[in-house]
Amino acid sequence: MQRHLYEEDHEHFRGVAQEFNAREIAPHYAQWDADHLISRRMWTAAGDQGLLGLAVPEDFGGMGLTDYRFRSVLDEEFAKANHLAVSLAFHLHDDMVLPHLLAYGSEDLKGRWLPGMVTGETVTAIAMTEPGAGSDLRGVRTKAVRDGDDWLISGQKSFIGNGISGDAALVLARTDGGTGRGARDSCSLFMVGKGEGFSTGNQLDKMGLKASDTAELFFDSVRVPAGDLVGQPGRGLEYATAQLPQGRLAIAVASAAVARSVYQATVTYTKDRNAFGERIIDFQNTRFAMADILTEVEVTEGYVDRAMLAFNDGGLDAASAARVKLWASERVKSITDRCLQLHGGYGYILEYPVAQAFLASRLLTIFGGTNEIMRDVVGREIAR
CATH class of the missing domain: 2.40.110.10 (Butyryl-CoA Dehydrogenase, subunit A, domain 2)
Structure with a gap:
C-alpha cells in the first residue's frame, strides 16, 4: 500500500538527511556506541545542515518548519541507517525541550536559547x-x-x-x-x-x-x-501537560519508522538465508509471519500519518496522542521481537540491526509516560 503523506519538499529534505547520515554519522556511530556518547561535532554538523530546531522561527535562526512531516522524514532515515540513538537525542532536544520555549518563553529567553539550539552549539x-x-x-x-x-x-x-x-x-x-x-x-x-x-x-x-x-x-x-x-x-505542570501530544507523537513516529525498517531488513534476510535447502522466506510459517507484520506496519503507518496531519492542523489532543503512542510503541515492540526470531541466532548478535532495534524499541513503551499511563489517559477519556 503506497503512502501519500509526503510532498516534493519532504523528499528533498530526505535527501539532505540521507547525505547527513552517510557523511556525519555512519563512519562514527560504532565508536559513539562504545563511548556511550555522541560527538559534539555531530550536533554542530546537524545545525549546519538545518536539521535542528526545525520549528524555530527565522527571527531566531530557524526555518519555521512547523509541518511535523519533516521530523518524520528524519526519523525514517535514522531508522533505515540504524542510527536510533541519534534519533532519540534529536527528539529530546526538538520535541521535548523546544516546544515549551516556543510556546511559553519570553522574547528575551527565546533570543538567548533558541539560536544555539538551532546551530547545535547548545544541546x-x-x-x-x-x-x-x-x-x-x-x-x-x-x-x-x-x-x-x-x-x-x-x-x-x-x-x-x-x-x-x-x-x-x-x-x-x-x-x-x-x-x-x-x-x-x-x-x-x-x-x-x-x-x-x-x-x-x-x-x-x-x-x-x-x-x-x-x-x-x-x-x-x-x-x-x-x-x-x-x-x-x-x-509548569500545566505547560508540561499541554506539550505532551507532541512528545507522544514523536514516539509514535519513531515507532512506525523502526517497525518499517526492521520489517524490510527481515524480508531481505529471509530471502538471502537458507535452511534445509530452502530460503527462510519460502517456509509457510515465515510467509505467514511476514504477512502479519507487514499488515501491522501499514496499519501503524496509517494511524501515525493521520495523527501527524491532525497535529499539523492543531487537532491532536492528549487522549488521541496517548492512543497513537500506545498503539505504535506496542506494535514495534512486538514486531522487532518476531523479526528477531526470524533471524535465528544472528538476531541475537548486536552487529545485526534487528538486535539493536529490539533493544531500542523496548524503551518506547516506557518513554514519554509508560503505556500503563497511556491506557489510563484513554480510559478516563472514555469514562467521561
Whole structure:
C-alpha cells in the first residue's frame, strides 16, 4: 500500500538527511556506541545542515518548519541507517525541550536559547523525572526558591537523556515551598545552563541506545536568573501537560519508522538465508509471519500519518496522542521481537540491526509516560 503523506519538499529534505547520515554519522556511530556518547561535532554538523530546531522561527535562526512531516522524514532515515540513538537525542532536544520555549518563553529567553539550539552549539535535555517521580510529575521534590531577582534550584533528576552531553536542561521544580505531591499550580519550568552547583552523576548503562547518554543530574542551590523562568510561575505542570501530544507523537513516529525498517531488513534476510535447502522466506510459517507484520506496519503507518496531519492542523489532543503512542510503541515492540526470531541466532548478535532495534524499541513503551499511563489517559477519556 503506497503512502501519500509526503510532498516534493519532504523528499528533498530526505535527501539532505540521507547525505547527513552517510557523511556525519555512519563512519562514527560504532565508536559513539562504545563511548556511550555522541560527538559534539555531530550536533554542530546537524545545525549546519538545518536539521535542528526545525520549528524555530527565522527571527531566531530557524526555518519555521512547523509541518511535523519533516521530523518524520528524519526519523525514517535514522531508522533505515540504524542510527536510533541519534534519533532519540534529536527528539529530546526538538520535541521535548523546544516546544515549551516556543510556546511559553519570553522574547528575551527565546533570543538567548533558541539560536544555539538551532546551530547545535547548545544541546538541551529535559529534566522532569526524579527517582520518586516518573510518569506522575506532581511528586517532584526538586525545589526553586526566590532569592532577590533570581531563583535557587536544589534537587535531583534521574534518567535524563542528553544529561552528560547537554549544555542546559529544561527543569521542572516546585515553587510552592512544599516537598511532596502538590497541586497543578505547585511547579514551574526553568531553563538551567550548566555551571556552579549543576553537576552530572554517573552515566547510566542502558540496555540499548547506548550512544545517547543518560545520567542523573544534581542541583545544589543553582542560581538561575528570573529571565530563565519559562512562562509564568506555578504553571509548569500545566505547560508540561499541554506539550505532551507532541512528545507522544514523536514516539509514535519513531515507532512506525523502526517497525518499517526492521520489517524490510527481515524480508531481505529471509530471502538471502537458507535452511534445509530452502530460503527462510519460502517456509509457510515465515510467509505467514511476514504477512502479519507487514499488515501491522501499514496499519501503524496509517494511524501515525493521520495523527501527524491532525497535529499539523492543531487537532491532536492528549487522549488521541496517548492512543497513537500506545498503539505504535506496542506494535514495534512486538514486531522487532518476531523479526528477531526470524533471524535465528544472528538476531541475537548486536552487529545485526534487528538486535539493536529490539533493544531500542523496548524503551518506547516506557518513554514519554509508560503505556500503563497511556491506557489510563484513554480510559478516563472514555469514562467521561
